[in-house]
Each structure stands twice: as structure tokens, then as C-alpha cells.
Amino acid sequence: MHYIPNILFAIVLIIGIGFFVKNVKKLARNIKLGRDVDVSDNKSQRWKNMTMIALGQSKMVRRPIAGFLHLVVYIGFIIINIEVLEIIIDGLFGTHRVFASIGSLYGVLIGAFEILAVLVFVSVTLFWIRRNIIKLKRFWKSEMTSWPKNDANYILYFEMVLMTLFLVMNATDIHFQDINSGNVISQFIAPWFSGLSDTTLHFIERGAWWVHIIGILVFLNYLYYSKHLHILLAFPNTYYGKLQPKGQMDNLEAVTKEVKMMMDPNVDPFAAPAEEAEGEVPSKFGASDVQDLSWVQLLNAYTCTECGRCTSECPANQTGKKLSPRKIMMDTRDRLEEVGKNIDANKGEFVEDGNQLLDNYIIREELWACTSCNACVEACPVSIDPLSIILEMRRYLVMEQSAAPVELNNMMTNIENNGAPWPYNQMDRLNWKNE
Template structure:
């Protein structure tokens, strides 16, 4: 018996899964660069959110056309890949359709897979037309440069090819077609191969089988470099998403500590820190390491769908702010930091860059109205606003670099107890007008 195909298959499987595991470890390391945050509260609600939003696609269907098509692709692609289990067993043991012995149930399963494969193929074509022919505006914003634009198309081509290979594999499988059970779609493709010899059909079937499984392994490893990492990360991201009411501003523990120290009569606020004393925490965020790990998880989970940007009132009025770009920039900077760690054996060497200014401009940050429209629109519970607010905090509290209008308001509050430039005696005069 020739064991070479089985050995080659095992090698391909080990390499594919090994490289994927390596990248997953790198991903986890990068996310853990963010500071810790307690998200252990209300686990029942978190499980419910994950089931409804990530698994149930509840926020996707708010736009019915895209939502329905996405559900077809999502459900179809996941269910069809159940067949990968059979392919792996066949590849390792040298069997052929090992599960066919279960009888009519096998035909039902493969038939379902074939219908879903056709639906996925059609849905992907519609997605391609929406993106490349109709050119929906949210797919063509300024931040959608060559790679983000091409990445989306690469995934669509991947899915078209994988679905086609699955159907061709079934259509040219003489044994499977002879069963006449489960070949709901492939029976109409089989006539295209009439006139081919048995050996030619076998070669086509084996070629499609090999390219199909190798394509799945390539796709699996491509995810790390693609926006489609959300296929895996949407589940933890929706689970760990904030349960606080939108717009609720959290207190910084570092600020609370500083205020308590200033109000303590036994502490001289102007005295130099004692030798060995803990340095005051940094207020806000200027780089990815200053964000929390949930925010970094958000960045990797971003689907670049543009729903957040299409709902953003600042973006709609022509301002530079794009919540999608905020997430893409955060992810790009995080990847840059990760590569720095790889090169320097786990130690970050200052590269003279940071998220603020080198990736996200101050103009973008101050264009935000804090309305939470982007948070509400995101189909996988990403929160661009939290990053914007943390970076604003840094500008105000570390650099005193707020816009003139905001500085004037804060000065008025400090001096007059109100944001308007009236003295304290006159600050309530507006009530009588």
C-alpha cells in the first residue's frame, strides 16, 4: 500500500495547524500588552450577549440585505467545514468518505452541505458586486487603501474557490454519484465531466480534494493577517464588551489616588516623591500599551465593515474622524509593536513612534462628538469611543493640550463655577431671560 499521500497529508496538517498555533500565541501576547481590566461581572449577561450578537448575528440583520447574506455565508461556511473532519480522517488513514457508512444520514448531511455551498457562492458574488461594482460608499472611504480593499476581495475569492472545489470534488466522485444520495447540487455539475475516463475523473476528484483541504489550511493561517480574524475573535469580543450604559464615563483609579493625596493634610503635594516610591500612573493613553487589553482585542476584532463610520455624525459632516480608522490604526500600531518585540526577543525597544500623532491625529480625536453612534452600530460590540476618550484624557491631563474652546470652558468652571465667562453672582441670570 502506498502511504506517501497519507504522510504528505499529515505533514501539511501539522505545518498548517502549527503555524496557526504560533500566530495565535503571538496574537494573545499582543493583546496582553494592554493593562488589565476587570470584566468578570455579570457572566450570565455576557454569555447572552455572545450568543445573541456573535452567534445569533442580531446586530448584523439591522441592515436586512447585508445581514441575510452574511448569515448565509457565516452559517454555510461553518457547517460545510464540518466535512473537514471526514477529510482529515480520510487523509490520515487513507480511507475514502469514511462517514458514508452511516447510511441515509450521510446523504442528508452532504446534501445540506451542497445546498449551503451554492448559497454561499451566490451570496459571495453579491458581496463582490456590492463592493466592486455598486461601490457602496462605506467601502471606499479614505482609510480603505490598497491592502484593506484587496484583503476583502481576497477573502471573497477564497470562498468562491473553496465552495467550487467542494462541489467539483463531489461531482467527479464516481462512488459518491453512484450512491445517488446527497448529490443534490453536484448531480447537475457531473454532466459537465461526461466523456472523461474513470482515471481522469479520479485525478480531477483527487486534485479538487487536495486543493480544497490545503486551501482551508491556507485560509486558516491567512486569518491572522486579515480583517477576517473577527471570525474567531467576535465571540470573546462580544463576551468581554462593556455592560455599562453607553456614555457612562469611568473614573480613573490613578486620578482618584492623586486627588486623595492632594486632599490629605499629611501629604505635601509639592514634595518630591520619596526614594523608591511608586511613580504616578500615566493619565490616559498615547500608545497601545496604555490601553486596556479589551480595547486591543477590539482592534483585532474590527471587521472594517464601515458601519461605525457611516453612522458617525462627525464623518458625515466632512471631518477627518472615522471610527473605523481609529480601530485600524490601533491594530496597525499594535502589530508594529509586536514585530518590535519579535525582533528584540521580547523586549520593546523605543522606536520613536506612538499611536498619538504617528497614527491618530489630534484633529481626529477632537472631531468626535462622543455620541456613541459608532458603538451602537458595530455588529460585534467594538468601542472606538473608549480609545478616543482615553487619548483625549492624555492630551488634557498629561499635555494640557485641549482645544482653546475647551480650555476656556474649564478655566471658567474653575473660576466662576460655570462654563460661561460670567462672575459667580451673575451665573444664574439666564433663568430670568
């Protein structure tokens, strides 16, 4: 009978971690549906970016209030959960505060954890007020429908409850309070439970302990379904983020080669073997569905925090256009999830479902509203690149469907016929330089 709680704890831990591992495998499978892309270059810069942006929160603090609050929650939540290691050891082996044996250092650590717990609770409360009372505009855009809106609140409630349970657990731990070391906050909460018997206090402490660890496991598994997956993915996403200058756009090698051959009169277009030339041409130009995007772009979609900084900086969105870079990322993730469920339902094979990212999720008006200014890329706190997805889908429309807007078609026709974007005579095509 003495070992039943330890056995139950082990079962709960195995189920929680097992379900998490299952979701991680599904996540990796979905991301790998994207095209392969080489991002093995400049490892030192990539490590620096990950350290500065994901670990150091350097882009978050550009908006001081939100940045500071996020930093408190980020540091507090990570450090406080170091105690999870102690909880796991206690749960598996039936010990109680096993690390207390390290002496006064334990008191310092727990004291710091309690202070951080209060700071996290206050910060999360302020986040809730900003989102639900002040109603900052970027949190209430049209794409923030019931689930995205509720998801953001659910995670705030999760954090409030977990911090409360941590403090209640400490406040009702008779032995911990008697030591009077590290109870810098819980000593003021303990009087709330005065008058209760030791048995009742022990029951409350054990209840808070169990709910706290189960809550952490639920939180861990909830991440897959939530925008807060960025807690885990921000690190690889910033590592694999784009290193080229933001104004530099990717060109297809097959197209570049074709243009060079057209412009160089000395190139023999028939010199290379037909098989070699054909092998360099992609099966599809651009992207109409998630499988046409690169795995880095799909990683971007899963990493999106839905914070709306990209959309709030977007000049097209500011002037009332349909485009919202945040929605581009949310739609990409939603379609990728749909494809993943399709594969799960069909024993590992994707069965054509009549849907695709283009038109069913992202409409053409959104794509052509983009000015390619990179404001969304610059604003993102975790190095997401919505513009790259927009450009790939535009490429598909132009090169596969010849479906560019009339104005763009006219410009391309002029370039083809006149060597300039304007309908000038060939002899006059450089006159614009003097105007």
C-alpha cells in the first residue's frame, strides 16, 4: 500500500510524457512534408541568432512593456519548473523535498522560485487585462476567431493556476514552514490556512502537489494544439532563420540559367545533355499547397505565436487591405494540420481531398496586397518569414497559372517587348533616367 502513490505517479508520468513524444513525432512528420532546403551554412551566425533572439529575447523587448512582461514570464516559468525535477524524484521514490538536504542553498532557490511565481502571476494578469479589458487592436483582428482568442486566454489561466498551486503547496507544507527558509512569500499565505488540522493541511499540500505536476504534464501536451508551441520551437526556428539580407529574394536556379542563356549570345542552349537540363527544372514552380513549401517555412507556421506584431506593422493591413501576415501563418498551420490528419486517417498516405492552401485558405487578394517590404519579417520576435510563403504562392500564380493581376501582366509584357516596364519604344526605353 505504501508504494501505491509512487506507482500511480509513475503511470501518470509515463502517460504524460508518452503522449507528448507521440505528438512530437507527428509534428516532425508534418514539418518533413515540406521540400528539403539546405540551411547548414554559417553555423556560428545561426547559433548567435538563436542565443540572442530565442534565449535572449532581443526582439521581444523592442516593445518595452510587452517585452518586459514576457521576459518575466519566460524566466520565471523556466526557472520555477526546475523544481519539477525534485517533484519527479519525490513522486517516483516516495521522498519529500529531496533537495532540501543541500542546506541553505535550497532555501535561497525556493525563495527565488516563490518571488518569481508572484511576478509571473502579476505579469500574466496584466497580459490578460491587455488582451481582454484594454483590448489591444492587434489581438482583435478578424483572424482572431473563437479558438485563437480562447487559446491565448487558456494558457494565461494555466499559468495563473500553476503559480497559485506552487505557492499553496509551499504554504501548507508544515515541515517546510517550520524550517522557515525559502518561504519568503508562502509564509504570508500560510496564515490563510490557520486553524486547520495537520491532517487537513497535509491533504491540501498533497492535493496541490498532485494537481501541480498533473497540470504541468497537461500544459506540456496542450502545447501541440496551441500557439504556445513556440515555447519549444522558437529555438530551432531562430537557428534556421533566414540569414540573407531581408531585401534579397530567392531565385529559381532553372529560371536564372534560362535568363543567362537568353542574355549571353555565346551560350549554346543545346550544349548540355537534355537529361541534365531537364533535371534542374522543378516539377512545380512556386507553391499552391503546404507540400510545395520548404520544411523551414512549415516550421515557421508551427512556431507562430499569433502575437500580431507582423500584422500591426504591415502597411497593406494598415490601409485596410485583406492581407494579414499573421493569418498567412495561421492558415498555413491549419492546412498542414488538415494534411496531417488526412495522412493519419489513410494509414500514412495522403489522399487528395480537393483542398489546398491557395484559394481554400489564402485568397489571391491577400497575396497581391503584399508590398514585399519585409516589415512583418523584421517585426517577428521569433524570426518567422511570412513573405517567403507569399512570394512562393505568387510564383505559382504567375509561372503555373499565368494568373498575375492585369497591371503586372502589362508590366511583364512591356519588359518582354520593350526592355522596360513602361510602353516605350525600344529606342526610348532609357529616357526615364533623365526625367
